Amino acid sequence: MELLPTQQVALLSLCALYILLVPHHFLHAEKVPEGSCCGYSGMPGTPGHNGLPGRDGNMGEAGPKGEKGDPGTSGAQGLHGKLGPAGPAGRPGPAGPRSMPGPSGEKGEKGSMGLDGISGQKGDQGPPGPPGPLPAIDLVELQSELKALRDVLNKVTQFTFTKRVGTKYFLSDKKSGVFEQAVAACSAVGGVPALPKSQEENQALIGMMSSSEHAWLSANDRTAEGTFVDLQGTTLGFSNWKKGEPNNHKGVEDCTITDFNGSWNDVNCDLSSIIICEI
Ligand SMILES: [Ca+2]
Ligand SMILES: [Ca+2]
Structure with a gap:
């Protein structure tokens, strides 16, 4: 259908009015096809009432870290801590000031006066009590x-040669015999063949001997070969063996002699040697 010019003008005017007065209506209206025009629209309705408040939104992401705040005020003073361990002793302090002398003591009672009215003098010292x-x-x-000393004196005076060293006496008549005879002769005076217990005694012993003599000692290994003991079986605490001795030569040397130099040697017990006793 073809519109008259007047009709076209009227239609365009209505369309322009519609666009100017109700533009928001077009936001929700369907797009008018190109080449055509809208139809007659109704009058805009009255605005609706405000809706209810919406629900709270979701919590947003954490914001950036804020700047450091100002330091707070100092807190109240705490309680005293526990007592610590005692420290090392300090050096002595300087001497203190000297104190004032103490008060004088009470005066003693006055002494009695002598007959002549003059104070008496100190008397002479009395006789010893x-x-x-x-x-x-x-x-x-x-x-x-006393008896022991008398016995020793009697024994010592029986011998021609005597030598004292410490509390020991060496006694001899320079008689010779085998070892068993030496033991018997010394036992008769309550002694034993000589046996020095120290270098001092060893020197005292040879001081009684001439350069050609050798004398019996108590040392022997008759019980156990190689183990020299005294007559009581006690192991020697001192010895002065000659170099290479004791050698138990030919397997028959179980007794001991000392030469003039004080050097010891194991020999046959049946050898003849001078007898020196000790008490
Ligand atoms: Ca031997
Ligand atoms: Ca020998």
């Missing part, structure tokens, strides 16, 4: 010691 009781003496022990 009677002797006090004697210390207790063990008479039995004293008598025993």
